[in-house]
Amino acid sequence: MPSLPARRDPFARAGGGWVATVTVAGVVLAAGKGTRFRSDLAKVLHPAAGRTILRWVLEALRPLELDRVVVVVGHQGEAVAAEAEAAGLPGLRTVRQDEQNGTGHALRAAVDSGALQGAETVLVLPGDVPLLTAAPLRALLDAHDGHGTLLTTELDDPTGYGRVLRDAGGVRAIVEERDATEEQRGVREVGVSIYAFAHKALAEALHRLSTDNAQGEEYLTDVVEIMAPAGVGAILIEPGEVAGVNDRVQLADAGGVLRRRILERLMRDGVTVVDPATTYVAPEVTVGPDAVLLPGTHLEGATSVGAGATVGPGARLVDTTVEDGASVTYSVLLGARVGPGAKVGPFAYLRPGARLERGAKVGTFVEVKGSVIGEDSKVPHLSYIGDTTIGRGANVGAATVTVNYDGFEKHQTVIGDGARIGSDTMLVAPVSVGADAYTGAGSVITKDVPEGSLAVERGEQRVIEGYAERKRKRMAGDDAAV
CATH class of the missing domain: 3.90.550.10 (Spore Coat Polysaccharide Biosynthesis Protein SpsA; Chain A)
Incomplete structure (x- = not known):
């Protein structure tokens, strides 16, 4: 030898x-x-x-x-x-x-x-x-x-x-x-x-x-x-x-041990994990002290959760930053950023490039992509916000859609500080709504709205008296002919 x-x-x-x-x-x-x-x-x-x-x-x-x-x-x-x-x-x-x-x-x-x-x-x-x-x-x-x-x-x-x-x-x-x-x-x-x-x-x-x-x-x-x-x-x-x-049986067992190690480290560092059995945190994820991870939380990739933030229940975050004091409930966030004290969910979908500033809110069944929701602005319900910049203190009514794609290219929408977007507004980009401006509910906005003004675009309502009775008689006649 x-x-x-x-x-x-x-x-x-x-x-x-x-x-x-x-x-x-x-x-x-x-x-x-x-x-x-x-x-x-x-x-x-x-x-x-x-x-x-x-x-x-x-x-x-x-x-x-x-x-x-x-x-x-x-x-x-x-x-x-x-x-x-x-x-x-x-x-x-x-x-x-x-x-x-x-x-x-x-x-x-x-x-x-x-x-x-x-x-x-x-x-x-x-x-x-x-x-x-x-x-x-x-x-x-x-x-x-x-x-x-x-x-x-x-x-x-x-x-x-x-x-x-x-x-x-x-x-x-x-x-x-x-x-x-x-x-x-x-x-x-x-x-x-x-x-x-x-x-x-x-x-x-x-x-x-x-x-x-x-x-x-x-x-x-x-x-x-x-x-x-x-x-x-x-x-x-x-x-x-x-x-x-x-x-794969041993793989699942090993995954469980590794997951528990990660969660125990977080808990010893001051993070509350309410139910470790249903909480999944990837090894590169960082979580600040006094943050709370509720059941059904999945944190993946390079996700970061700030001090005092709350995530879950039922949330999946991938490569996302949640800053101090923010909350995310029953939502999916991919490549997003949630500012201090901002609120997401329930049932929101934030796609890459979505950014909520301090105190902003994105609520139920709202999808946001490549957009900035300004400080203290709200998109509470049933809306799609894509390629949009929203200023401070604005409110976007339910069922609003920023129509950002013309079949060939994506276009930008700008909503100014303090603007009020009425429910069921279609904002056909490229378009801007000035500061403190309003849009009427049900409007299709295709032109810029000046600061402090109201834009309304609706067809005139018609009322046809006796329509229901005539409809019933016509349907009854059709049935008899058969």
Whole structure:
């Protein structure tokens, strides 16, 4: 075996955090298809609690500030590589495993590619452990002193996992279940596919792997047996820290754990979550103190909720900002901004570019797109506001529509400060209504309305006496003819 580098602590405190003191490279094995998912989508690209499985794994590596991270891709390699690169980890590279021939073969692809050149220690982990955090990885690297160290756990039901075999000198092998004897299958300690290896020793061991096993593949677990004579260490951790995801049932379970972690963090930071069982918050979402999330709330993407705001019940917000003291009830908001103290809902739909200023209100069955609702202005009921700028203190009556599309282009509508738009007004853009101007209910406004004036456009009402009786007689005659 090659000689080992001198023992050094791999992490040291600096500026309140941890920094690597030896050259450590991470390798994430993400080449598999995940056949038990029964999906056309690669397993590591399935979402859990607002991130893909792979992204959760990469985020667990971020606090370690590794010198390099290599993601081994195979099935749907371009898509997996794109997702890995989107994480933005410094020094991240992808390596393709052209032939999926086992986990050992996948790791050998990374080593043989030269992407790990210069690394003293190689941290290896699978791409399908979304519950993983930095803590056990840091503990593993801190304990690593030799050719190899692995994380293990004990399971009441270890079915499907490789069993860890020990002797007086420590770990001597990991045997995959298909290759295990009945006695070995009774072992409850299992490997979790997370290792720290000395780079040089790993490179040598990988080239000694064979496919002489039940699956005809190069097992990464066999590296442990190859290195065992030189000493292989192990750290036993709790099962929940490293649970893998092999099917959609386990994916749902993992998503539930991740969601609970997010909500507990928010609650400890001063956010009220009335019913965690029905509240979904993505990991990038920020929520201010004393905000209240009511049942059925979904906060996704880069959403931000300010201090003292209330969201829900039954609200979905995506890439939306809700400022301090605002409220959103039974509504869908996509790429919108709700100003301080503004109110949305119930049953409103705010599309990208919708912006409510301080104290504004958008009410029941109102849709807003690409528009500004000015400070203290109101659109209370049954309206469509598109490509519109509304000033301060205006009121838009029920069933108002800004007619912004002529079949070829979108046009702008401007409603001035203090204007009053009568119910069932059609504002045919491009058009403006001046400050403090009025439109009569039922009007179709096609020309600009000057400041302080009233615009009314209606057909003259006709009253036809006796119409109902004549109608009944005519209908009765038609029925008799049949």
